[in-house]
Amino acid sequence: MALPAYLSALREMILDSDPVKAADLQRDALARRFPHLNQSELSDLAEMDPARLRVYTDLIFAGERSTLEYVYPASLAVIHRLRRTAGDEQSHRLADFELVRELHRWRPWRSSSQRQLAANFEAFIRARRQEWLLAWAGLADLLDFERTELEVFYAADPPFERVTAAKLNELSNLTVEALLMLRVAVPSYVAFRSYVFNAPAFIARWRKTRELPDPLPIAQSASNQDSPTVRFVCGRDTETLLPCWHRQDAEPGFVFTEIVRDELLLVDDLARRYLAALPADYHRSEELLFAEFFERLAKWFRSGILMLAATSQDRHKSLPPHNTSGGFSVSKP
Secondary structure, X not given: OOHHHHHHHHHHHHHOOOOOOHHHHOHHHHHHHOOOOXXXXXXXXXXXXXXXXXXXXXXXXXXXXXXXXXXXXXXXXXXXXXXXXXXXXXXXXXXXXXXXXXXHHHOOOOOOOHHHHHHHHHHHHHHHOHHHHHHOOHHHHHHHHHHHHHHHHHOOOOOOEOOOHHHHHHHHOOOHHHHHOOEEEOOOOOEEEEEOOOHHHHHHHHHHHOOOOOOOOOOOOOOOOOOOOEEEEEEEOOOOOOEEEEEHHHOOOOOOOOOOOOOOEEHHHHHHHHHHHOOOOOOOXXXXXXXHHHHHHHHHHHOOOOEEOOOHHHHOOOOOOOOOOOOOOOOOO
């Protein structure tokens, strides 16, 4: 029998079953469980120390637990609170270990990808721990928030240019016409989210104090279609490359919700959308409107929501003809 079959049997004993006992390593029990193994391979398995196999099991699941603690520290803290409120007196570390074991039975982690394990865990909670989601409706969004940050941070770099502080200073010296004719794109890693509570503010407080608010914030049930939601966008900070969140409804003229990611467009397109998205009673002079637009443009660049299409590959891509008459004047305000 080929080595992969033997290793597969060993992996199953370590990960895919209850803790191994001495009776599980008897030759007749092994032969019934793994009929595809030959006598020599069955003998090798029978000589295994069950205590050592349990150590391997504990080390692997403890490693997965540590990974989840890194990705979901706030979500796990909430889960611990919900467990306690429901009368579960088990220690957090042991409870998390058993949770990882249940997760593995439900959907094994077959790779070394943190993102895959994180996605498995979120899907597991949604499918198998709905009592926690019912106890606090914000947990589903909190899980999504923490996983989104992981996805944005580790996403591949798009084929566009980050606008650094030095580059932004160059842009501030351009004429209005030259600025409006720059080609830009919303990179593919940018995430748009609607949450039933202010998840970024919740996480900011958690990271500062490592304490959960008591009680947890009010969050409307996700099953209620009329529930108010808070809209956010997550980019990647130009300098630190860390996830960077903005609340969309707190920013007049936010223009990115319907823009296709990685699609080239002119800054003039953004200007037109920006002006169209402003409230009807938002009265400003053109000079002030342009100053506010450039301020927001700079913030979108700094937070990685927007990048310059400045690679040699992108310079030769064609765009539909534009004129700037529908946006700001081409003369310097």
